[in-house]
Amino acid sequence: MKDTRQARATVGLLLASALVLMTVDHRSGENSPLGPLRGAGTAVFGAVEQAGASVARPVVRFFEAVAAAPEAQRRIEELRGENERLRYALAAQALDHRRSAELHRLLGTAGLGGYEVVPAQVIARRNVPGFEEAVELDVGSADGVRPEMTVLNGDGLVGRVVQVGPSTSTAALISAPASSVGARLEGSGEIGVVRGAGENGRLLHFRLLDSATPITRGQRIVSFGSQRGVPYVAGVPIGVVERVEATPGELTRIAYARPYADLTALNVVGVVVRPPARNPRDAVLPPAGQNGAGR
Amino acid sequence: MNRDALSAGLVLLLMAVQVTFVNRLPLPGDAAPDLVLLAVVGYALARGARAGAVMGFTAGLFGDLLPPAAHEMGQYALVLCLVGFVAGRWAESRPEAGLAVALGCAALGPVVAVVVGVVFGGAEAGVVALTGGLLPVMLYNVLAAPPMVWAATRVVRGRDRSRVRSRERGARRAGRLAGGRP
Structure with missing residues (x-):
């Protein structure tokens, strides 16, 4: 019985501290006193996860490959055909590219208004x-x-x-x-x-x-x-x-x-x-295609 | 103390594995089991309500700090603390139903998370969320519960035998040890 009461008290204490944490974090918003703690967490665990992800990536990719195997064969055929077509298109485009770049410089709008x-x-x-x-x-x-x-x-x-x-x-x-x-x-x-x-x-x-x-x-x-x-x-x-x-x-x-x-x-x-460099205030919807x- | 530190470290490792690997597996239903939750359930089964609640709170706090976290501090701690307490309490009151407790808590965990998300996290409760998002996770949790919980109780019990429901097991082990010694 005593143990039960102790357990209840512990849980009550823990739940209360969780609520306090939430309240503090929510109320103080941007400059939360818990911010540095979270920042440290991000820095430390971020690095760990980056290392972990590079280990996990091949394994995840393997499972993805297994899941996608039946479709992959058909897809390869499709892509081969598409590759062929694109290669021709690319050859044609390389010719146009130089001219296009010159025109672009002429217009002077390249770097402006983009994200x-x-x-x-x-x-x-x-x-x-x-x-x-x-x-x-x-x-x-x-x-x-x-x-x-x-x-x-x-x-x-x-x-x-x-x-x-x-x-x-x-x-x-x-x-x-x-x-x-x-x-x-x-x-x-x-x-x-x-x-x-x-x-x-x-x-x-x-x-x-x-x-x-x-x-x-x-x-x-x-x-x-x-x-x-x-x-x-x-x-x-x-x-x-x-x-x-x-x-x-x-x-x-x-x-x-x-x-x-x-x-x-x-x-x-x-x-x-x-x-974009220009304030998009008056442009309500950006031009289609941008x-x-x-x- | 040493054993608890080991458990906490394992939970931390498990959490990193969860976010970098398990959650990104292309499983059907676009869901994945919550390994940390299951580990907390296993810990609580082995060590009782009070220790389960403390471990749940600790693990949840790690979860609040671990990078892909977009919620306020303390929310996940609340979820896992509750789950750990309920699992430990349940196991204390009926020690013979370990598996049922594990499965029940595995299914209960996501529901608690949704409730906490709606009450404290500003999420909107919708019918769609309950049918489409919750069921696959509960299913995966239930499927993954037996091996995960077994492994967790194994890790916790392996170093200390004054457990809630390990009297007969302890006796058996003692007999084996006694017999094995020259």
């Missing part, structure tokens, strides 16, 4: 459904990465940087249950909020703020963006609407969208370290 992106490799991943979804990237403050920077890949928006160490950084995915991204329906331009749907990155929850706007299956959602592109730059494709919930009488409409980026199997991503059409 500067640092490529990164995913070295660790944590997904506890309904709790969090985050990945560790192998770039850090030495590469110019800072907290609240946009993370994307060739297909679409991936997430944002939340914690930066010297050579690694942590990114929260847009499918994380507590993340929310300002988004815009392409076409009508209506705004809404994208949140994780807790499906391990397979689905996103999209809340359209105007219930009168028609929303249909197949419509694209792009990021809304904010001042100086923090934390999400504007116009990055997020996903395509897959299912619209019927919410009669409510002030908002709810849809579920499939993300463009394959959030379940992330490998190479990019961190936007610099938004960054938004890269799908």
Whole structure:
């Protein structure tokens, strides 16, 4: 009996200290007293994970290869044909390239108005459904990465940087249950909020703020963006609407969208370290093809 | 103390393996078992509610510090502390049902995580999350529970025999040792 009471007291104490930690961390936000602790954790474990990932990568790749084997043969045939075609195309393009470069210099717009992106490799991943979804990237403050920077890949928006160490950084995915991204329906331009749907990155929850706007299956959602592109730059494709919930009488409409980026199997991503030189304040939607059409 | 330090170190190692390797395996259902949770359950089964809660809290705190963490400090500590306590308590009250306790706690862990995420982490509870995300993880946890929990109890018990439910096993081992000595 005494042992039970002791156990209860211990658990109560521990739970209380967990709550205190949470409160302190949440309330003090940016300059949390626990920040240095977390920074040290990122620095130490980041290095360990970087080493671990280089060991684990071949093994993971082996399992991926086994899983993909039946399709691989067909794919090889396909790629061979495509390679042949591309080789011809490349020969033709090499001729055009020199002329194009000269024209570009002439126009003088090359470096202006573009995003500067640092490529990164995913070295660790944590997904506890309904709790969090985050990945560790192998770039850090030495590469110019800072907290609240946009993370994307060739297909679409991936997430944002939340914690930066010297050579690694942590990114929260847009499918994380507590993340929310300002988004815009392409076409009508209506705004809404994208949140994780807790499906391990397979689905996103999209809340359209105007219930009168028609929303249909197949419509694209792009990021809304904010001042100086923090934390999400504007116009990055997020996903395509897959299912619209019927919410009669409510002030908002709810849809579920499939993300463009394959959030379940992330490998190479990019961190936007610099938004365009020009303040994108008045450009509500960036011109198609700049960054938004890269799908 | 030495044994506890060893266990904590193993949990730390397990956590790194979990995030760099296990979570990135292309398993069907896009989910993976939570090895750290299972290790805490195994520890609690071997050492009881109080030690289980302490180990759960420690492991959870490591989890809050280990890099891909986008939540507030203390949340994962809360989850694992609760799981460790429940597992130890359950095992103390019915020592013969070790496997059932392990399987139950393996399935219970993800649910506790969701509840803590919704209550403290600002996550939105949705029906989709419960059917699509939770079930695969619970399934993988239950599948991985017997070997993981067995290994964890083995590591913990291997160095100390005054366990909650190892009287007969201890007696057997003592007999073997006595017989094996010249």
